[in-house]
Amino acid sequence: ENPRDVKVLHELGRLHHELGENERAVEIYNQITDINPLDAEALRLGKDASARASMTTGGWTQAVTYRDLIKDKEIAVSLEQQSRMRLTGESLDQQIAETYAFHQAEPTNIDLARRLGALNEQKDDIEAAIGWYQYAADLTKGADPGLIRKVSDLKMKGFEREIAAHEEFLATHDPGHDLYVNKSEELKVAKKKRAEILVEDARKRVGRNPTDLQLRFELGEHLVNAGHFRQALPELQRARQNPNARLKAMNLLGRCYSELGMLDLAMKQLEEASQEILPMDAMKKEIVYNLGLVYERMGAMEKSLNCMKQIYEADYGYKDVASRVESSYNQNISQA
Template sequence: MHSRQPDCSAVRNHVAPAGVETPEAARASSSAPQNSSAVIPRLISAKRSSVSALCARISDVAPFAVTECGSETIVSAMAVKTEKELSEALRALWLKAVAAIELRNFGYAISLLQEILTQEPQFLTGRELLRRAEVTKSKSAKKGFFNISTASFTVMNAQRKIKNDPKRAVEILEKVLEKEPYNRQANLVLKEAAVAAGWPEIGVFALRTLLEENSRDVKVLHELGRLYHELGDSDQEEEIYNQITSINPLDAQVLRLGKDASARASMKRGGWTQAESYRDLIKDKGVAISLEQQSRLRLTGEALDQQIAETYVRHKAEPANVDLVRRLGALNEQKEDFEAAIRWYQCAADLTKGADTGLARKVSDLKMRRLERDIAAHEEFLSRHDETNESHAKKSEQLKAAKIKRAEILIDDARERVARNPTDLQLRFELGENLFDAGRFREAISELQRARQNPHARLKAMNLLGCCYSELEMLDLATRQLEEASTEILSMDATKKEIVYNLGVVYERIGERDKSLACMKQIYEVDYGYKDVARRVESSYEENIPHG
């Protein structure tokens, strides 16, 4: 089958369903100044790719509000409070907060928004704007290296209050999040407190905040999937489990949960929950079979090709339908045609004009998966062919280039995370490790030196630091670093084997052959198959055999 190319030439504006007040109409009818919403900067992003599709989905179960924030759109179920439901006094504070953010007076805006949320904790749009302001402020703030966070004690205090006063727990947690908006413990407890208070949408928001920092946090994704299940949002539940599957394709439980969510979403869309069977709704057998296939989480072979072809035909008829473009991306992803999947997801992102940050993350994740696949293929080839193979040198270079490219992507992500949490030494280690993998040894040194202060990363940091010195021909520093690391581990575990091996290589480079061989023998005694240790040790004995 020929690869289908996305057609992004036709882009239409999203329109709310009939009977739904559009953002324009809301602004015209509001008693606030006409541009009160427009002054909100680009701090809030819509979580869905299609506003109209989301409105249609929400309207099936509850009223909803569409809030325009500059060029962005927020769609909220009416279980949370909207701007129109604020009292006159709180509405005045809200407008002042919006104006303060426009002037980049984040401290004042934060204090105003906190006051509003104390009185109206269900005002989700206000909480979202508060968090964006806190994130922006924290990024620009200067942080001392020796600052000691007391967040854990405050979070524990809030957690104790959840049972009897969850609203108060939420208020306490907001004080932590003011300074550390991505604090993992605080956001997880905020989700717990919000659900206990009967505000599950705020629980979703807390988990989504954590995923902004690390979209591959499987524990948070599981929490979010369960919460969407409790909310009855099968579409979002399915999307979350698909995301977990892309990270860990071998998790059978997640595959099952995703399949169940997909089936529930299809039944809800098709009205099957009301009909005795889908045959009551679908008389055309071909259409019934097609929809059955679409409800499955994983398609293969001809069924998958059929779905791609059918969806592509529908896309040609509705080129601006984001859901169809997204589905083409998902189907090609299932087919493991990552190049095509990336093109379709990028097309969907273009159609939404960047409003759906999840699509951008999907494109990034797929590029990483493509690199991982290429790296695995190169490593498998090199494991089966030695240097005498004519393609060995070429594959080695391709493997090195792919690893460097992967490291560059990871470096950008790690730098952003370090900027948000400069005192987190584990993040410093991860950045140093990625810099090392990219061959940027001088840059890696400073990060790894700081990471040594983290007891959990200390030995790995010292090992990589020694390797950096070795790569830069600072062999005396490399020797000292690796010797120190080796003496700090008693058992010959995986980390010590790597350290001792690298130390042996450095000894060899400085002409200390006996010390090098002693290192290799330490490993040989516990792990015969480790790297080329067996060859190194056994060849040393062969050299001593007299030849007649």
């Protein structure tokens, strides 16, 4: 068979995992990542297999009961003291292995699962930490909001890192690079996943406090960022009743209507919002700029240009208003 058939290698890796042959599984997943360095599943499973292999060779998986690991109170005290220390390197790996062994003896112990989450977080292994915190949260049947928040925060941290790595790659490589297109797509996917997590969290907060208009605005804002413009409409419409979020909600409503092709509604919303702000502050600049874009799509070029000129007079460096305004004068000169 083809030794570079990734699908077959994945099946082989899973087989070794089921048989408990962790070192062989590591070899298979390393082989996959040699073929495709971007195979996230192989990277994750290889890391998991490596951790299990190290635990096995250290004898930690051979414990049958809690007493097999804790021979006397002195050892228990020692472990408790270590749990309060900031561990690094081998000592951290040893603590993970020891705690995992305790967990195998007491798989429904929430504190042990939480401890494994904390240790892996300390090790900066975000995926493993998420897995253990989620396991602990499942044991509580969702009754511990702190664990649920921890899972969400770490997922967000993981996506932020992934986004930063993709952006750095794209900023330092030419578009002709072999991986450029793939990295661009992965960046879009990561941003989408980040937005979906924020939407999910916002929905839960609204569910707990359905009359809180600030939470309604935040949900609407996250829905817009996730590209769910139609779903965002009712949330933002309600959020307009909150004086603190009114103008921001109206601006986002204008964007939603525009994205949905309802340009007349977008124009009405943004015009009203613009009239409610006197100084050309950051909020008004954004609203007037978006209104200018709507006018442009409607073919009202003079109104669009007037919007850009209002911003130009207050902030020359705002987005692309300078080039828009100045190019209109250049066109007038060339036509004269």
